Amino acid sequence: MSSFLRELIEEPPVSLAASLPLESLAQRCAEETEKFTRRQLNDTQFCFELLRRALADGVSEAFTRVYQVYERMVVSWVYSHSRFGHTGEEADFFARAALAKFYFALRGEKFSRFPTLAQALAYLKLCVHTEIAQYLRDQNPGMAEPLDETNEPETTPDLEATASAQELWDRIMQLLPDEQDRRLARYVFAQDLKPRQIVTLYPGTWRDEREVTLAVYRIRRVLRNDAELQRMLGGET
Secondary structure, three states, X not given: OXXXXXXXXOOOOOOHHHHOOXXXXXXXXXXXXXXXXXXXXXXXXXXXXXXXXXXXXXXXXXXXXXXXXXXXXXXXXXXXXXXXXXXXXXXXXHHHHXXXXXXXXXXXXXXXXXXXXXXXXXHHHHHHHHHHHHHHHHHOOOOOOOOOOOOOOXXXXXXXXXXXXHHHHHHHHHHOOOHHHHHHHHHHHHOXXXXXXXXXXXXXXXXXXXXXXXXXXXXXXXXXXXXXXXXXXXXXX
16 A cells, blocks of 8 residues: 555554653653743644643643743743833832733633744733733823733623723722732732632632632622722723
């Protein structure tokens, strides 16, 4: 049988990356990423497959490995951002926020919008920019510099049904002077994270799910008691 006919009737071979167990796949991804940072020839199939398992398949352990592989790269992007020095925050804070945004933006069917590793990493880098820009907007609601317009996928609920998103968040920032409360509000209301996910993605900030749940309850009570916010939300919080 000719090789051409064999290709027509046989199932296509499984790629090397797809056949590897998770730990081996993560190790190969780390090795290829190191080559990339040294500007050496590298094979992208391993990291792309790791991302696919983490995001398209929703394998939480795979995303843990993604986090471990790319955290250093994301931190370097934070440091190189022209406005990072104006935030007064640690680089790790924005790296965690960007990776969380990346995860919830690309999980499930939305991962198919990024058919190559380069495109996925370009979006991850964009997440760094938007997290820093939004942080500066939150700290200075009146600043004139707008956020860059992007074609990013939908990652948050539609907050513009009864009020503009920026107007709504400006009001929430006024009602929540504590920085940790502000972060938690964004995780819960904008990124739609559950307590378990918050504890996992931001270790060391809250002790456990119960502490997160109690903090969210307290924040909701503050927001419900504000007549102006209720008006902006049409009476629903």
